[in-house]
Amino acid sequence: MRIAHLSAEVTPFAKTGGLGDVVGALPKAQAELGHDVTVWMPLYRQAWKAMRQRGIEPEVACEPFRVGQQQVGILRTVLPDSNVPLFFVGADEFFNRPNIYSNAPYGEDDGIIRYSLFVRAVFGAMHRLWNAPQIMHAHDWHMALAPMALRWDTPRDWVFNDTVSVLTIHNLAYQGIYPHRMFPALGLPPSVQPQVDWDGAINLMKGGIVAADVITAVSPTFAHEITTPDGGFGLDPLLRMRSSDLMGIVNGIDPLIWNPAHDRQIARNYDAQTLGAKLENRRALLRSTGMDPDDPSFVVGIVGRLTHQKGFDLLFPVLGDLIGSGVRFVMLGSGERELENRMHYYSHHAQGKFWGYVGFQDDLAHRIEAGADAFLMPSRFEPCGLNQLYSLAYGTPPIVRRVGGLADTVIGYDGRNRDEATGFTFEAATPPALRDTVLWAQRCYQDPMLWTQIARDGMAQDYSWRHSAQLYDDVYRAVRRHKGLA
Numbered sequence: 143m144r145i146a147h148l149s150a151e152v153t154p155f156a157k158t159g160g161l162g163d164v165v166g167a168l169p170k171a172q173a174e175l176g177h178d179v180t181v182w183m184p185l186y187r188q189a190w191k192a193m194r195q196r197g198i199e200p201e202v203a204c205e206p207f208r209v210g211q212q213q214v215g216i217l218r219t220v221l222p223d224s225n226v227p228l229f230f231v232g233a234d235e236f237f238n239r240p241n242i243y244s245n246a247p248y249g250e251d252d253g254i255i256r257y258s259l260f261v262r263a264v265f266g267a268m269h270r271l272w273n274a275p276q277i278m279h280a281h282d283w284h285m286a287l288a289p290m291a292l293r294w295d296t297p298r299d300w301v302f303n304d305t306v307s308v309l310t311i312h313n314l315a316y317q318g319i320y321p322h323r324m325f326p327a328l329g330l331p332p333s334v335q336p337q338v339d340w341d342g343a344i345n346l347m348k349g350g351i352v353a354a355d356v357i358t359a360v361s362p363t364f365a366h367e368i369t370t371p372d373g374g375f376g377l378d379p380l381l382r383m384r385s386s387d388l389m390g391i392v393n394g395i396d397p398l399i400w401n402p403a404h405d406r407q408i409a410r411n412y413d414a415q416t417l418g419a420k421l422e423n424r425r426a427l428l429r430s431t432g433m434d435p436d437d438p439s440f441v442v443g444i445v446g447r448l449t450h451q452k453g454f455d456l457l458f459p460v461l462g463d464l465i466g467s468g469v470r471f472v473m474l475g476s477g478e479r480e481l482e483n484r485m486h487y488y489s490h491h492a493q494g495k496f497w498g499y500v501g502f503q504d505d506l507a508h509r510i511e512a513g514a515d516a517f518l519m520p521s522r523f524e525p526c527g528l529n530q531l532y533s534l535a536y537g538t539p540p541i542v543r544r545v546g547g548l549a550d551t552v553i554g555y556d557g558r559n560r561d562e563a564t565g566f567t568f569e570a571a572t573p574p575a576l577r578d579t580v581l582w583a584q585r586c587y588q589d590p591m592l593w594t595q596i597a598r599d600g601m602a603q604d605y606s607w608r609h610s611a612q613l614y615d616d617v618y619r620a621v622r623r624h625k626g627l628a
């Protein structure tokens with residue numbers, strides 16, 4: 143099948159979270175299954191930087207052309223370690239900005255304009271390159287215009303006669319909500335505006351959910367949660383209506399990037415058979431944070447965006463208790479100012495026990511996964527979560543709240559299920575629940591046989607993309623059959 147992925151993030155060219163990792167990896171797994179896959183992303187400043195660092199010179203894919211008033215250029219390279227073509231849409235005014243999700247220079251959130259321009263440019267390039275896919279796979283609200291345009295454009299571009307659309311929801315908390323007056327940016331017929339209207343505004347995720355031929359969410363539990371009032375962020379009635387076209391598929395791990403046996407960013411490579419070598423990564427991590435590298439006390443690693451979703455605010459009220467009980471923390475994250483301030487505060491006032499780095503640093507994320515004893519994710523909601531998959535793969539048992547994809551991927555140790563446990567789980571989104579579970583994990587850590595068994599069982603889990611890529615395959619085939627396309 144010819145498959146095109148459209149995404150606002152693709153690792154290693156631009157990433158703020160799991161979305162980038164997924165779209166950097168899934169297409170490679172699909173190509174290995176024999177599909178003809180392309181990936182499309184904006185040519186951000188970050189992408190130029192990543193290409194420079196890797197010595198990549200993209201080629202011009204077609205003559206520049208206009209989308210409305212805007213001139214766009216299309217460049218082409220491949221996803222690293224693959225032959226999967228990656229196309230960039232270049233339009234400096236919109237994508238050459240300090241951050242991936244920067245506002246316009248005059249301060250307005252012009253995401254709807256940027257990503258509409260992007261989708262329209264992708265359609266234009268596919269037309270010019272004679273390269274229309276059979277599966278147009280759009281990721282998150284940024285790309286939701288793709289299914290909308292395929293369904294509602296009049297006249298519909300004939301090159302897309304054989305194309306069906308798939309919308310994957312990676313995070314429903316972000317929906318792309320803009321004032322009514324910005325509707326024309328989408329380039330859709332005015333008659334379809336009611337399909338995109340939502341609560342006095344326009345909502346791109348809503349429009350995408352209405353228009354897509356099929357919708358996927360990034361784990362089975364999350365796919366269910368978003369159909370409920372608690373997890374639907376207001377879109378649950380619509381998702382319930384479309385529940386027969388909604389399917390949850392858990393994300394996988396890119397084995398070339400997140401693999402302790404080959405990871406070039408960690409001090410010493412290891413696998414389940416040589417787990418002892420993980421100690422060297424522990425020492426290196428602790429040394430780099432100014433903590434005592436030979437102190438055997440329990441080290442908990444944390445990496446993530448500092449947002450309400452991730453639940454890190456649940457940690458700080460009990461951090462003193464935990465430190466008092468001998469738990470140490472190495473934390474990497476950036477986001478909400480209040481949480482960044484907490485990290486600064488404890489790094490200063492609990493030196494040797496808490497070390498926090500505020501920022502986005504990929505190599506440190508790898509070193510924490512490899513060097514910590516356990517990995518904490520107290521998320522309030524978690525569509526899939528990749529960090530717990532990475533920590534499973536690195537023999538660093540995850541301590542997670544049992545929600546969304548975390549519930550689908552981590553089996554908590556409860557004192558009786560030693561043969562199947564891969565980590566530690568708790569239910570309540572409260573500081574005491576978090577504290578008690580970290581202390582429970584710390585107790586288990588004192589029993590090296592038990593701990594090694596839990597870590598090895600986690601490492602033995604198969605979260606390679608092959609299985610999930612096969613499930614996407616099944617979804618694609620089913621929707622094409624349903625639409626009477628071969």
Ligand code: ADP
Binds near residue numbers: 159445447474502
């Ligand atoms: P989400 O997509 O909600 O952010 P995931 O767990 O699915 O959460 O994916 C997070 C990805 O982003 C992981 O690859 C993680 O290592 C990375 N990441 C998050 N915050 C940082 C950071 N501050 N520095 C480096 N990598 C980060």
